[in-house]
Amino acid sequence: MDIYLLEAILNGVMLGGLLALLALGLNLIFGVIDVVWICYVELVMGGMYAIYWLHAVYAWPFLLACVVAIALVALFGLILHRLIIEPILGSAPINQLLATGGMLFFLQSFATLLFGTDFRNVGIRLPIIELGEIDLSFARLLAFVTALVGALGLYLFLARTYLGTAIRAIAQDREIMGLMGVDQRRIYLITSAIGGGLAGLAACLLVLQYDVHPFIGLTFGPITFMICVLGGLGNMFGGVVAAFLMSQIISIVGFYFSVELSYVLAFVLFIVLIVLRPRGILAR
Amino acid sequence: MTEARIAAAVGLAALVALPFLLQTDSYYLHIVIQVLLLGLIYTAWGFMGRFGLVSLGHGAFMGVGAYTSSLLWNLYGLTPWLGIPAGMALTAVLALIIGYPCFHLKIVGHYFALVTLALGQVVALLIIAARDVTGGSLGMTPRAVGTSWVALQFQNRLQFYFIALALWLAVLGVRAWVSRGMRRAALEAIGEDETAAEAAGIDVLREKLRVFVISAVITAAGGSIFAQYIMYLNPETVAGVGISLQIVFAAIAGGMYSALGPTVGALLTLSLTEFLRVLFGTNFIGAANTIYGILLILFIIFMPRGILGVAERLLERRPRAQTAPAE
Amino acid sequence: MLEVSGLSADYGSFRALFEVSLAVQTGETVAVIGPNGAGKTTLMRVISGMLPPHSGELSFEGRSLAGLTAHRIVELGIAHVPENRRLFPRLTVEENLRMGAYLPSARASFAERLSWAYDHFPRLRERRHQLAGTLSGGEQQMCAIARALMSKPRLLLLDEPSAGLAPLVVQQVFDLVRAIAEEGYTVLIVEQNVQQVLELVDRAYLLEVGRIALAGSAGELRQSEIIRRSYLGL
Numbered sequence: 101m102d103i104y105l106l107e108a109i110l111n112g113v114m115l116g117g118l119l120a121l122l123a124l125g126l127n128l129i130f131g132v133i134d135v136v137w138i139c140y141v142e143l144v145m146g147g148m149y150a151i152y153w154l155h156a157v158y159a160w161p162f163l164l165a166c167v168v169a170i171a172l173v174a175l176f177g178l179i180l181h182r183l184i185i186e187p188i189l190g191s192a193p194i195n196q197l198l199a200t201g202g203m204l205f206f207l208q209s210f211a212t213l214l215f216g217t218d219f220r221n222v223g224i225r226l227p228i229i230e231l232g233e234i235d236l237s238f239a240r241l242l243a244f245v246t247a248l249v250g251a252l253g254l255y256l257f258l259a260r261t262y263l264g265t266a267i268r269a270i271a272q273d274r275e276i277m278g279l280m281g282v283d284q285r286r287i288y289l290i291t292s293a294i295g296g297g298l299a300g301l302a303a304c305l306l307v308l309q310y311d312v313h314p315f316i317g318l319t320f321g322p323i324t325f326m327i328c329v330l331g332g333l334g335n336m337f338g339g340v341v342a343a344f345l346m347s348q349i350i351s352i353v354g355f356y357f358s359v360e361l362s363y364v365l366a367f368v369l370f371i372v373l374i375v376l377r378p379r380g381i382l383a384r
Numbered sequence: 385m386t387e388a389r390i391a392a393a394v395g396l397a398a399l400v401a402l403p404f405l406l407q408t409d410s411y412y413l414h415i416v417i418q419v420l421l422l423g424l425i426y427t428a429w430g431f432m433g434r435f436g437l438v439s440l441g442h443g444a445f446m447g448v449g450a451y452t453s454s455l456l457w458n459l460y461g462l463t464p465w466l467g468i469p470a471g472m473a474l475t476a477v478l479a480l481i482i483g484y485p486c487f488h489l490k491i492v493g494h495y496f497a498l499v500t501l502a503l504g505q506v507v508a509l510l511i512i513a514a515r516d517v518t519g520g521s522l523g524m525t526p527r528a529v530g531t532s533w534v535a536l537q538f539q540n541r542l543q544f545y546f547i548a549l550a551l552w553l554a555v556l557g558v559r560a561w562v563s564r565g566m567r568r569a570a571l572e573a574i575g576e577d578e579t580a581a582e583a584a585g586i587d588v589l590r591e592k593l594r595v596f597v598i599s600a601v602i603t604a605a606g607g608s609i610f611a612q613y614i615m616y617l618n619p620e621t622v623a624g625v626g627i628s629l630q631i632v633f634a635a636i637a638g639g640m641y642s643a644l645g646p647t648v649g650a651l652l653t654l655s656l657t658e659f660l661r662v663l664f665g666t667n668f669i670g671a672a673n674t675i676y677g678i679l680l681i682l683f684i685i686f687m688p689r690g691i692l693g694v695a696e697r698l699l700e701r702r703p704r705a706q707t708a709p710a711e
Numbered sequence: 712m713l714e715v716s717g718l719s720a721d722y723g724s725f726r727a728l729f730e731v732s733l734a735v736q737t738g739e740t741v742a743v744i745g746p747n748g749a750g751k752t753t754l755m756r757v758i759s760g761m762l763p764p765h766s767g768e769l770s771f772e773g774r775s776l777a778g779l780t781a782h783r784i785v786e787l788g789i790a791h792v793p794e795n796r797r798l799f800p801r802l803t804v805e806e807n808l809r810m811g812a813y814l815p816s817a818r819a820s821f822a823e824r825l826s827w828a829y830d831h832f833p834r835l836r837e838r839r840h841q842l843a844g845t846l847s848g849g850e851q852q853m854c855a856i857a858r859a860l861m862s863k864p865r866l867l868l869l870d871e872p873s874a875g876l877a878p879l880v881v882q883q884v885f886d887l888v889r890a891i892a893e894e895g896y897t898v899l900i901v902e903q904n905v906q907q908v909l910e911l912v913d914r915a916y917l918l919e920v921g922r923i924a925l926a927g928s929a930g931e932l933r934q935s936e937i938i939r940r941s942y943l944g945l
Contacts, residue, residue: 206676
C-alpha cells in the first residue's frame with residue numbers, strides 16, 4: 101500500500117477521534133434535552149479564543165489555560181440553557197433551533213468585533229513523530245488520545261454514577277423524574293454544563309492543530325452536524341461511528357483530490373446514506 | 385375588509401410615486417430597492433417557515449441563482465433575461481434533489497434544518513473551490529455595460545426600482561396563492577401533525593416539495609436580481625451561513641405569519657446595518673450581525689410572531705364597529 | 712398521616728376534582744375506587760406533586776404540601792408508583808432501582824435496600840441486568856413498586872397496579888401489596904379492580920366524577936348497595 105495513503109488513513113483516524121468528541125457533546129445535549137445547539141462549534145471557538153488569550157497573550161501555562169477554558173465554556177453552556185433554552189423549552193422545536201441560530205450569529209460576529217478576522221495561532225509547536233516514512237503529528241496524536249479518554253470518561257460517568265444514570269433516565273421519561281427525587285431542571289443545567297465542558301475540551305485539542313478565527317465554525321460545524329444526523333441525532337455511539345466513517349472519507353478524498361472537494365463528497369455521501377437509512381446509520 | 389383594501393391601494397400608489405418624489409440617485413431609494421429585493425426573498429423563505437419547515441440554507445439558493453446568471457453573462461454573454469430563469473431552473477432541480485429524499489423519508493424539524501444548513505455550506509464551499517471561475521472568496525462582478533435592458537443593467541435607479549417593485553408585488557401574489565384555502569389548510573395540517581395529515585389524505589410529499597421548490601426558485605430569482613443591482617457577488621454575502629441566518633432572522637423579526645412581515649424585517653435589518661455603518665464606519669465589522677444575533681434570540685423568546693404579529697394582535701384587540709353576537 | 716381537604720384540581724382545561732377530602736392514618740391501607748375518568752390518577756398526581764392543585768389543602772405528617780415540587784415531596788417520604796408503571800425502558804432493572812434510591816438519604820443505604828428488594832422480588836434479582844422495557848407486565852409492576860420502595864417511603868401511592876395485567880398476575884401483585892402493608896408501610900391505592908382491592912385494604916373511598924361519593928371501612932363498602940350493583944355486578 102502507498103505509504104502516504106496509510107498516513108492519510110492514520111490522519112483520518114485521528115481526525116475521527118476529534119470529530120467524535122464534538123459529536124458526543126452535541127448528541128448529549130440533544131439526546132437528553134431534545135435541543136440542538138446549532139452554535140455548538142461556536143462554543144468551541146470561544147474556548148479556543150480563551151486559550152489563545154490566556155496562553156499566547158497572557159503567558160499562562162498551557163494546561164492551566166485549557167482547564168480554565170473548559171470551565172468557562174461549561175459555564176457558558178449552563179448560561180445558554182438557563183437564559184435561552186429554558187424559556188422556550190415548551191415551544192416548537194423550530195424556535196429552539198432559531199434561538200441557538202441567533203446565538204451562532206452572535207458569537208461569530210461578537211468574536212469578529214472583539215478579535216477581528218485574523219487567524220491566530222497559539223504558537224505551540226509540537227514535534228512530528230517519524231515512523232519509518234510516515235510523519236505523524238504529535239499534536240494530532242495527543243488530540244486523538246485525549247478525545248478517546250474524554251469519551252471514555254463520559255461513558256463511565258453516564259454508566260456508573262447516580263447523576264449519569266439520572267441523565268440517561270431523563271432522556272427516556274422526563275415527567276416522572278420528580279418522583280425519583282430528581283430536580284429535572286438541575287439535571288438539564290448539569291447536562292448543559294457537561295456539553296459545554298466537552299466543547300471546551302475539544303477547543304483544547306483543536307487549538308493545537310488549527311488557527312482560531314471567528315468563522316472556524318464554518319469549517320467544523322456542518323461536518324459535525326452531518327455526523328450527528330448520520331449516526332442518529334442523540335445516539336452517542338452512532339455519532340462516534342459516523343465520525344470515524346466521515347473522517348476517513350475526508351482524509352482519503354482529501355489525499356487524492358482537494359480538501360474542499362472532500363467536504364463536498366462527504367456531503368454527497370451524507371445525502372446518499374440518509375436516503376438509505378433515514379434515521380441514521382444506528383438510529384435511536 | 386374594505387379598510388384593508390383601501391390601505392393597500394394607498395400604499396401601492398405611494399410606492400409607485402416614491403421614485404418621483406425622491407431623487408433617483410437618492411440614497412433612500414437605494415435602500416428601498418434593497419428592502420424590496422431582500423424583502424421578497426425573505427417572504428419566499430416565509431412560505432416554508434410559517435408552516436414549520438425551517439430552512440437554514442436558503443443562502444444556497446440565492447447563491448446558485450446569483451452565480452448562475454452572473455457567470456452565464458460574464459462567460460458566455462448570455463442575457464440575464466435567460467440567465468435568471470436558468471438559475472431558477474437549476475435551483476429547482478437542487479431543491480428537488482434535496483427535498484425529495486428528505487420529505488419522502490419524513491426528515492423533518494431538526495434533521496431537515498441541519499440538512500439545509502449543510503447544503504448552504506456546500507454551495508458556499510463549491511463556489512470558493514471553483515475560484516478560477518467564480519473568483520472564490522474575493523467575489524466577482526458582472527461585466528458592466530452601462531445601461532442596457534438586455535444586460536439588465538441601468539445607470540439610473542428608476543428602472544431597477546420598478547423591476548424590484550413588480551417582483552415584490554408578484555411574490556406577494558404568490559404568497560396569496562399559496563395561502564389560499566385548501567392549500568394553506570393542508571400546509572398548516574402538515575405543520576401541526578404530519579402523520580395525521582397523511583391519514584387525512586393529504587399528499588404530504590407533494591405539498592412540501594411544491595412549497596419548497598417555489599420558495600427556492602423565488603429566492604434564486606431574488607438573488608440574481610440583487611446581484612445585478614449591487615453588481616457584486618461574494619460567497620459570504622450571497623451564499624453561506626451568514627446570509628441564511630439573516631434571512632431567517634429578518635423573516636421572524638418582521639413576522640413570518642403576516643404577508644408584509646418579512647418585508648418589515650428587511651426594513652429592520654437594512655436600517656440597522658446602515659445605522660451601524662453610519663455610526664461606526666468600518667471600524668466595527670461584525671457589530672450589525674452581533675446585534676442581529678441578540679435580537680433573534682430575544683425575538684424568539686419574547687416575540688415569536690415578530691413585530692408585525694404583535695402589531696396585528698394589538699389591532700385585533702381594538703373595539704370593532706360591529707360587535708359580534710355573544711356566545 | 713395524609714390529610715386531603717377540599718382539594719380541587721384541573722386536568723388540562725377541565726376540572727377533574729371537586730373539593731375532595733380524605734385521610735390516611737399511619738399504618739393503614741386505604742383505597743380510592745371508581746370508574747375510568749373519575750379523577751383517581753389526577754388525585755394521585757396532585758398528592759405526589761406532579762400536578763398543582765387549584766385549591767384545597769394537602770398535608771403530610773402535619774406538614775403542608777402546598778407549592779412543593781415533586782422531588783421535594785419525595786424527600787418528605789411519599790413515593791408514587793405511576794399508572795402504566797413508567798419504568799425507564801432502556802435502563803436495566805438494577806438501574807431503575809438505583810434511580811429509586813436517588814435521594815441522598817437513600818443512596819447511603821442503597822446496597823442494603825437493594826438486597827431487601829431482591830429478597831422480596833426474587834424475579835427481579837434474576838433479571839437485574841435486563842433492560843426494563845423487555846420485562847413482562849407483571850415483572851414491570853414488581854419493578855416499579857420495588858423502585859418506589861427503594862427510598863424507604865413512609866407513604867406509598869399505587870396508581871392502578873392491576874391495569875393491563877392477567878388475572879393471575881394481578882393476584883400476585885395484590886399479594887405483594889398485602890405483604891408490604893403487613894410490614895408496616897402506609898399505602899394509598901387507586902384501583903378499578905374493586906373486588907380484589909376491597910379484600911386488601913382497611914378503608915376505602917368511592918370517587919365518581921371528581922367527587923367522593925362514599926367512604927367507609929372495606930367491609931362497609933363491600934356491603935353497600937351502590938358498590939354491589941355498579942361495581943361488583945351483583
